[in-house]
Amino acid sequence: MALKEIENRDDVQKLVDTFYSNVQNDKVLGYIFNDIAKVDWERHLPKMYNFWDSLLLEGTYTGNAMQPHFRVNKLIPLEDAYFNRWLEIWESTVHSLFTGEKAELAIYRAKSIKEVMAFKINRINHPPQHNTDIPIVNPDKH
Numbered sequence: 190m191a192l193k194e195i196e197n198r199d200d201v202q203k204l205v206d207t208f209y210s211n212v213q214n215d216k217v218l219g220y221i222f223n224d225i226a227k228v229d230w231e232r233h234l235p236k237m238y239n240f241w242d243s244l245l246l247e248g249t250y251t252g253n254a255m256q257p258h259f260r261v262n263k264l265i266p267l268e269d270a271y272f273n274r275w276l277e278i279w280e281s282t283v284h285s286l287f288t289g290e291k292a293e294l295a296i297y298r299a300k301s302i303k304e305v306m307a308f309k310i311n312r313i314n315h316p317p318q319h320n321t322d323i324p325i326v327n328p329d330k331h
């Protein structure tokens with residue numbers, strides 16, 4: 190089957206549906222989504238159609254993309270390996286279905302958001318240590 194360009198909402202839905210079906214069948218991530226986060230797919234998928242529609246076409250996603258990940262991170266620490274796997278599945282899903290500028294944009298956007306997300310989650314799981322080389326000045330004590 191020839192690959193096509195991402196042109197409309199149906200294409201976005203197909204991408205998102207295929208991605209989450211791959212995620213659910215994935216040895217690493219399937220367990221997190223289904224058993225730990227217990228995702229309600231009927232609620233989650235339409236949000237993701239809007240999210241990706243907004244990033245690629247003209248959707249109207251208005252949610253907070255970061256929030257649910259803080260919740261999941263409390264149930265299971267979201268280490269880099271999970272984010273990397275997520276991106277790997279996203280990239281292979283996009284390339285299995287689509288080609289062209291929007292397809293590359295979908296990968297590019299996912300990468301940047303994933304980087305920011307992983308960074309924020311990492312700061313929680315592995316807070317930076319104080320640098321003991323720098324003297325801490327307490328203004329109340331002279």
Ligand code: HEM
Pocket residue numbers: 221222226227228229232233236237240252253254255257258261267271272275298299300302303306
């Ligand atoms: C380790 C990787 C990831 C895991 C385990 C994960 C897991 C989840 C879970 C469990 C939810 C909540 C679903 C629900 O019950 O409603 C969620 C929501 C969401 N995720 Fe992820 N996610 C990951 C990475 C990403 C990345 C990289 C992106 C963006 C590129 C992303 C975008 C979103 C968005 C937009 C929502 C919906 C937010 C809202 O409620 O409006 N996720 N994710």
